[in-house]
Amino acid sequence: MRKLIVSVVVGAAVLVGTGTPAEAVQRGPRPGVKAKAVALSLGGKTLWNKNMDAKRPIASLTxxxxxxxxxxxxxxxxxxLTIKKKYTTYGDKWGASEAGLVVGDKVKVRDLLYGAMLESGADATAALADAYGPGYKNFIAKMNATAKRLKLKKTHYANFDGLPYPSQTSTYSTAAEQVKVARYALRFPTIRKAAATKKITVRTAKKRTYTFENTNQLxxxxxxxLGIKTGYTNGAGYCFMFAAKRGKRTQIGVILGSPTDKRRFYDARRLLDWGFGDQTREWR
Structure with a gap:
């Protein structure tokens, strides 16, 4: 294992696609959003918020x-990485989403990241956490250390996938801090590419193929x-971390606790349209 040769400046105010000031866009009335907490940012400036600093479970945004x-x-x-049985059975207790990995197969780290980001596969995430902890406990400690490095004061990771253990609210954050996570994540080309991929078929060293399809309906x-991630548990509700770019303007938003799967995407589209100064049209 070697260090990734990328220089990342943590805490930078301008990270992705900033340029045109938010004030330059003419916007209509603020859209109503049916979610427990929401944050929408353009160029590091918050455009829209609803309880954005409230601590909430974040499901698979984790x-x-x-x-x-x-x-x-x-x-x-x-x-x-060789797929172990403990990875494929990891999420069974909670009925977690899986990438469909097969025990004994040898899967590239890149492809496991796609399985985790697109399919929200608990099996793919478990394999990554075990390898890069090493071990689950060490990996979770690294997640919290990174959160601290990013100055996320209201974020805590109790696991590496967002499943509801030890309790429904053990892993939590805020909409505002998850916007910061998204902005930082989009600095990594692999995350950026995976998050924007609708569907991909990968082939393993043992000639097995897996097809991963993005759960992001936008x-x-x-x-x-641009992506980037969906999530759901009973305690968290339907969650959505999203980003879109028009010209030099990139908006990043987070919806936590939406009442339905469809509603989170509908609201995200309305927020983005409003932020870009567009008129929202009916969308199915």
Whole structure:
């Protein structure tokens, strides 16, 4: 394992696609959003918020930090990890989403990241956490250390996937701090590419193929969408971390506790349209 040769300046005010000031855009009435907490940012400036500093469970948005921790350590994404039974059975107790990995297969780190980001696969995430802790406990400690490095004072990771253990609220953050996580994550080309991928088929060293499809319904439908991650548990509700770019302007938003799967995407689109100064049209 070797260090990733990327210089990352933590805490920088301008990270992705900033340029045109938020004030230069003419916007209509603020859209209503049916979620417990929301934050929308443009160029590091908050445009829209609802309870954005309230601590809430974040479900599988957690996996964005998992990807960050892996990529801060590993520069060789063609490294292969052997899939163990404990990875494939890891999320069974909670009925977690899985990437469908097969015990004994040898899968590239890059492809496991796709499985974690697109399919929200608990099996792929478990494999990464075990390898890069090493061990689950050490990996979770690295996640919290990275959160501290990013100055996330209201964020805590009790696990590496967002599953509801030890309790529904053990892993928590705020909409505002998850916007910061998203902004930082988009500095990594692998996360940026995976987050914007609608569907991909990968082939392993043992000639097995896996097809991963993005759970983000805005991919391929919303102009300029960059991703980046969905999440759901009973305690967290439907969550969505999203970003879109128009010209030099990049908006980043987080929705926590939306009442339905469809509503989180509908609200995200309305927020983005409003932020860009567009008129929202009916979207299915």
């Amino acid at each position: 996996k964005v930090m998992t990807a960050i921790v892996v990529l801060r350590q590993e520069g060789n994404l063609d490294r292969t 991919i391929g439908k919303y102009p300029g969408i």
